[in-house]
Amino acid sequence: MDLGTQERAATAGDSLRQYYLMLLENFGPQGWWPARTRLEVILGAILTQNTTWLNASRAIKELKRVGLISWAALRDASIPVLEACVRPAGFYRQKARTIRGFVDWLDNRHVGSLDTFFALGPSECREQLLTLIGIGPETADAILLYAGRQATFVADAYTRRVLARHGLLPESAGYESARQFLHQHLPPDQAMFNEFHALLVEVAKRHCRRQGANCEDCPLRKFLPAATMQPWSRRDDNTAMSL
Numbered sequence: 486m487d488l489g490t491q492e493r494a495a496t497a498g499d500s501l502r503q504y505y506l507m508l509l510e511n512f513g514p515q516g517w518w519p520a521r522t523r524l525e526v527i528l529g530a531i532l533t534q535n536t537t538w539l540n541a542s543r544a545i546k547e548l549k550r551v552g553l554i555s556w557a558a559l560r561d562a563s564i565p566v567l568e569a570c571v572r573p574a575g576f577y578r579q580k581a582r583t584i585r586g587f588v589d590w591l592d593n594r595h596v597g598s599l600d601t602f603f604a605l606g607p608s609e610c611r612e613q614l615l616t617l618i619g620i621g622p623e624t625a626d627a628i629l630l631y632a633g634r635q636a637t638f639v640a641d642a643y644t645r646r647v648l649a650r651h652g653l654l655p656e657s658a659g660y661e662s663a664r665q666f667l668h669q670h671l672p673p674d675q676a677m678f679n680e681f682h683a684l685l686v687e688v689a690k691r692h693c694r695r696q697g698a699n700c701e702d703c704p705l706r707k708f709l710p711a712a713t714m715q716p717w718s719r720r721d722d723n724t725a726m727s728l
Contacts (some may be wrong), residue, residue, distance in 0.1 A: 497653060497666070497669075497670045498670040498671065500651075500653060500708065501653070501667070501670055501671055501681075502671075503708065504651075504685075504705055504708065505677065505680075505681045505684065507704050507705060507708075508681075508684035508685070508687070508688055508704055508705070509680065509684060510704075511704040512684055512687050512688070512704070514680060515680060515683035515684060515687060516683075517631065517679060517680075517682070517683040518627075518631035518632075519538070519542075520545075520631075522554075523599055523632040523633075524554060524555070524556065525545060525554065526627075526628065526631045526632040527587065527628050527632050528545055528548065528554075528584065529541055529542075529545060530624050530627040530628050530631070530632075531580055531583050531584055531587070531619065531620075531624060532544045532545065532571060532574040532580055533574070534576070534580070534619075534621075534623075534624060535575060535576060536574050536575045536576075540573050540574050540575060541574045543573035543574070544570060544571040544572070544573045544574040544577075544580075547569075547570040547571070547572075547573065548570045548571070551566070551570060553566075553567070553570060556588065556591075556597060559584065559585070559588045560588055560589075560592070562585075564581055564582065564585060567581035567584060567585060568581040571584070579619060580619070582618070582619065583617070583618065583619025583620065586617055586618055586619065587617060587620070590617055594613070599632070599633070602633075603629075603632075603633040603634075603635065606635070607629055607633075607635040607636060607637050610629055610633060610635065611625050611626070611629060611637065614628060614629070622660050622661060622664070623639060623640075623641055623660060626638065626639045626640075626664070627639050630675065630678055630679055630682070631679065634675050635675060636673040636674060636675040636678055637664075637668075637678065638664055638667040638668060638671070638678045638681075638682060639678075639682045640660055640661075640663035640664040640666075640667055641660075641682075641686070642695075643685055643686045643689035643690070643693075644663065644667075644682065644685045644686070644689075645658055645660075645663045646689055646693055646695065647685050647688060647689050647693045647705070648663065648666075648685075650693060650698065650709070651705065651708055651709055651710070652710050653666070654666060688703065688704065688705060691703075692705075
């Protein structure tokens with residue numbers, strides 16, 4: 486790494502740490518993920534694909550209502566019953582089969598033990614999760630970060646939007662390139678990744694919305710390049726998780 490590259494990396498890392506501290510000071514700890522057990526985290530990560538957290542939480546409530554928030558119950562549940570429960574989250578046929586597929590895979594590959602699986606470490610765990618039908622990079626990282634307490638950043642559409650509008654990422658940055666950028670410029674700290682992701686989601690929802698930015702009262706306003714401090718036109722974001 487030459488001197489110029491080192492300086493740019495140091496600048497990016499400093500900026501990210503400043504953003505983190507500013508958001509934490511203004512919003513406080515977010516206490517993510519909104520679930521009581523690792524199973525609920527995994528179900529939430531699957532169910533929130535292509536929908537809001539509100540809809541995913543409705544599906545989880547229905548699973549609880551019929552007694553399907555346990556590994557044993559999920560193993561025995563029929564696909565039609567699972568589909569009926571997760572219908573509020575949309576794409577219910579696909580998501581029901583993803584849940585069943587995850588349960589069967591954990592049983593067959595890791596004797597039904599999350600501890601055994603997560604002990605493999607983030608790289609191997611992520612590689613295995615990405616072989617499962619219905620588990621993409623964002624869902625895999627959410628499972629690893631929030632259920633497995635692994636140091637992997639969830640570089641979702643909210644995160645990419647905020648960092649792109651602040652000039653740290655290209656507007657065209659995809660999930661993997663954004664994730665790589667964050668891993669390169671932040672220390673591998675699971676607790677920080679957890680909190681920072683939640684804080685970026687919060688600032689995106691409050692101020693840095695897809696259809697337009699409200700920079701006036703944003704905690705990150707002072708870091709925003711002056712040329713970009715203006716309303717943003719509506720554009721599509723590639724999002725796999727909308728919380």
